Amino acid sequence: MIVNLADFSAEALARAFRRREASPVDAATAVFTRLDQWQPKINAFCLEDRERTLADARASEARWQTGAPLSPLDGVPISIKDLILTKGWPTRRGSRTVDPAQLWNDDAPSVARCREAGLVIIGKTTTPEFGIKGTTDNTLTGVTRNPWNLERTSGGSSGGSAAAVAAGIGPLSIGTDGAGSVRIPAAFCGGFGLKPSFGRVPAWPLSPFGTVAHLGPHTRTVTDAAMLMNVISRPDVRDWTSLPFDARDYTVGLNDGIRGLRVAFSPKLGYVNNVHPAVAAAVRRSAEKLAELGAHVEEVDPGFDNPLEITMKLWFIGSATLYGGMTAEQQALVDPALAAQAAAGARVTVPELQALTKRRGELGILMRKFHERYDLLVTPGVSVPAFKARASNEWDTPIEQFLDWTPFSYPFNLTQQPACVCPCGFDDDGLPLATQIVGPMHGDALVLRAARALESAQPWATMAPLS
Numbered sequence: 001m002i003v004n005l006a007d008f009s010a011e012a013l014a015r016a017f018r019r020r021e022a023s024p025v026d027a028a029t030a031v032f033t034r035l036d037q038w039q040p041k042i043n044a045f046c047l048e049d050r051e052r053t054l055a056d057a058r059a060s061e062a063r064w065q066t067g068a069p070l071s072p073l074d075g076v077p078i079s080i081k082d083l084i085l086t087k088g089w090p091t092r093r094g095s096r097t098v099d100p101a102q103l104w105n106d107d108a109p110s111v112a113r114c115r116e117a118g119l120v121i122i123g124k125t126t127t128p129e130f131g132i133k134g135t136t137d138n139t140l141t142g143v144t145r146n147p148w149n150l151e152r153t154s155g156g157s158s159g160g161s162a163a164a165v166a167a168g169i170g171p172l173s174i175g176t177d178g179a180g181s182v183r184i185p186a187a188f189c190g191g192f193g194l195k196p197s198f199g200r201v202p203a204w205p206l207s208p209f210g211t212v213a214h215l216g217p218h219t220r221t222v223t224d225a226a227m228l229m230n231v232i233s234r235p236d237v238r239d240w241t242s243l244p245f246d247a248r249d250y251t252v253g254l255n256d257g258i259r260g261l262r263v264a265f266s267p268k269l270g271y272v273n274n275v276h277p278a279v280a281a282a283v284r285r286s287a288e289k290l291a292e293l294g295a296h297v298e299e300v301d302p303g304f305d306n307p308l309e310i311t312m313k314l315w316f317i318g319s320a321t322l323y324g325g326m327t328a329e330q331q332a333l334v335d336p337a338l339a340a341q342a343a344a345g346a347r348v349t350v351p352e353l354q355a356l357t358k359r360r361g362e363l364g365i366l367m368r369k370f371h372e373r374y375d376l377l378v379t380p381g382v383s384v385p386a387f388k389a390r391a392s393n394e395w396d397t398p399i400e401q402f403l404d405w406t407p408f409s410y411p412f413n414l415t416q417q418p419a420c421v422c423p424c425g426f427d428d429d430g431l432p433l434a435t436q437i438v439g440p441m442h443g444d445a446l447v448l449r450a451a452r453a454l455e456s457a458q459p460w461a462t463m464a465p466l467s
Contacts (some may be wrong), residue, residue, distance in 0.1 A: 005030035007463070010076045010171040010224040017064050017075050024060040024075025028053055028120055031077045035122070035169045037466060042145045042154070044163040046082050047089055048123035053077075056120045063118065073227055074118030077170035081161050082124040083131050084108045084174060084215070085205075094127040094138040097330040109202040109236035110174050110215055117231045122170050125160030128392075129335040130208070130322055131176055132315075134184045134406055136160055137392045139335055145389050146189055147464030148431055152386040155185030161218045162189040168463045172228055173218040178209045179311055180382075180409025182216045183421040183436065187381035190423050190432030190461060192219050192451065196229065196444050197243065198416035204238035209318035211241065212311070212413040220462040222452040225420075226250035229444070243442070250445055258453045259294030263287070264374040270301035272407045275383045278427035283380045286424045286435040289457050290378065290450070302370050302377065304363055304411070310356050311410040312402060313348050320345030335392045340399050364415045371440035376450055379408045381421035381434030408436055418444040422451050423460035432461075 005013065005027045016022040032050060039045055060075035069075070085091050085108040090100035107115065114121065129138045136144035136159025144159045146152040147167040154163040158175025162185030165173050175182045177195040186193025194216045207213030217228040227250070235245040265287040267280060291297040323331060323342030331339070348356075370377070384405050403410055412419045418441075421434040435454070439447035 006034040006168040008171065009221050010073060010219065010227060011221065013076050013171065014072050017069070020064070023064065024057040024120055025054065027075065028057040028077055028122065031122055031170050034167065038147065038167040038169055041150055042147055042163045042167060043142055044125055044144055044160040044167065044169065045079070045123045046092065046126045046141045046160070049089065053120060053122050060118050060120060070116065070118035071231065073231060076119055076172060077122045078114060078119045078172040078174070079122050079125045079161060079164050079170050080111055081158050081173065081175045082127050083176050084111060086111050086121065086124065089124060091124070092140060094129045094140055096140050096333040097326055109204055109239060110232040112236065113231050113234045119172070119231070125158070125164055125173060127160060128157050129338055131157035131178060131181060132319060132335070132338050132341060133157060134180060134403065135389070136185065137390065139333065139392050143389050143391055146386050148190060149386070149429065151388060152431065153188065153389040155188035155386065157181040158218065159185040162186050162191050162193065165189070165191050165218045165220055166464050171220060171224055174215060174232065175218050176213060176215050177413065178207065178213040179315060179403060179413050180406045182218065183409050183419065184382055184406050186218055187421045187434035188386035188432065190464065192222055192225055192420065192422060194225050194229070194420040194448070195412070195418065196233070197418045197442050199239070199241050199243040200444055201232050202236040202239035202242040204236065206239070206241070208322050209315055211416070212314065214413070222448055222455050223251065223254060226254055226448050248445060250448055253445065254449055254452050256449060257293060258290060258450050261295045261375040261450070262373065263290055263295045263297045263376045263378055264300045264302070265297050265378045266301045267299070267380065268301070269379060269408060269411070270303065271306040272383060274404065275380055276385060278385065279380050279383060279433050282425040282433040283378070283435045286422070286454060286458070287378050289454060293453050293457055302367060304366055306407065307359070307363055307411050307414055308403060308407070310360050310414060313345070313352065313356055316341045316345030317348055317353065318345070337392065337395065344399055360414050363411065367415045367417060368441065375440070375446065377438040379436045379438065381408065381436040382406050383408065385427045385429070385431040385433060412438055417441050418447045420447050420451050422454050424458065
């Protein structure tokens with residue numbers, strides 16, 4: 001059997017390195033071959049530097065040869081979403097307004113931790129401009145497409161990361177999630193995506209969209225996500241909002257199962273009326289599988305109204321701040337969606353903002369109380385399968401329907417809880433579907449454990465077929 005290291009999980013690569021069955025240089029070379037096959041089709045990367053990547057891979061190979069790896073993931077290829085600073089490479093943020101010809105002297109905390117652990121960064125992945133929407137298209141690099149169907153969107157705003165992982169262009173990537181931006185593309189591209197508790201993965205600079213913005217892993221397996229969390233959750237003093245360091249190993253207890261856990265299954269969250277039948281059926285099967293695994297599953301809604309207005313107005317205030325800080329020449333270059341969001345954000349008054357903040361707090365309290373009764377909440381990941389991909393100037397969605405198709409994601413950015421999406425099947429067109437698992441604040445390990453139980457019971461296809 002022909003072995004292609006690009007098909008390996010991070011866990012499998014680490015095992016191969018340890019046994020000297022393969023090297024980090026072999027892995028990087030295989031990933032670059034896969035990138036050459038897929039990049040012209042899906043447009044998942046906006047930057048690569050093979051010379052630098054191979055130099056890092058050779059350094060890792062030398063460490064493994066001397067029995068001194070920096071971490072279990074030393075030498076494993078990883079990509080970084082282009083909202084996250086990487087020293088020596090421009091971070092364009094998907095925007096023509098960002099000048100690449102400047103000093104890029106800093107790594108963001110998660111990138112710094114990856115370098116300290118010896119991971120090999122293979123490039124930067126695409127994002128919509130400043131991560132402002134749930135599809136990945138911008139006026140700088142164009143449209144990022146779904147590896148499962150090139151006519152469909154990869155989702156966003158971490159669509160480049162999700163598409164790369166689904167195509168086997170590295171088993172790991174780091175994305176950001178401000179209203180679902182890790183989970184949406186992971187759901188559309190058939191991957192595993194985790195939005196950790198806010199502050200669990202340190203971030204710097206802080207997002208212009210405030211305390212809804214999280215960083216988290218894109219992977220093909222739950223174990224890989226747990227291994228990456230061990231790296232990127234390490235502390236960094238530059239994030240004053242970060243949680244106290246928790247030295248836990250997220251792989252410990254990962255396979256302990258979910259017997260006895262109290263699981264609330266909410267197929268509509270009490271207010272969603274547009275769930276695609278294939279999504280609804282697949283997620284219900286996931287809930288039934290959790291019950292078969294020994295969880296006490298009850299169909300119940302958390303009891304809150306749709307918090308779309310809170311999400312949109314808080315988000316659009318961030319867009320207005322970004323847009324307002326630009327010159328007129330820069331404003332003329334932006335995605336039309338950013339200009340529309342900024343105009344809406346500029347209309348939000350200070351009393352409105354105070355009222356929104358109060359409502360957000362009430363939602364957070366409600367969910368804290370809800371998790372006194374239930375260990376986990378299970379919902380659809382996204383209400384529809386991946387839809388048609390379009391260029392930035394081709395969207396005609398009214399701003400009021402900005403997030404209508406992802407009503408299950410943004411509530412848990414407001415509450416800052418950990419949430420993940422797990423593949424749970426395909427629709428009749430062969431597009432991936434996903435189940436969301438939400439945990440109590442700080443319950444990241446519990447969310448991973450439940451996802452691993454689901455993965456074990458209904459294994460999912462790990463990457464799109466190369467065609």
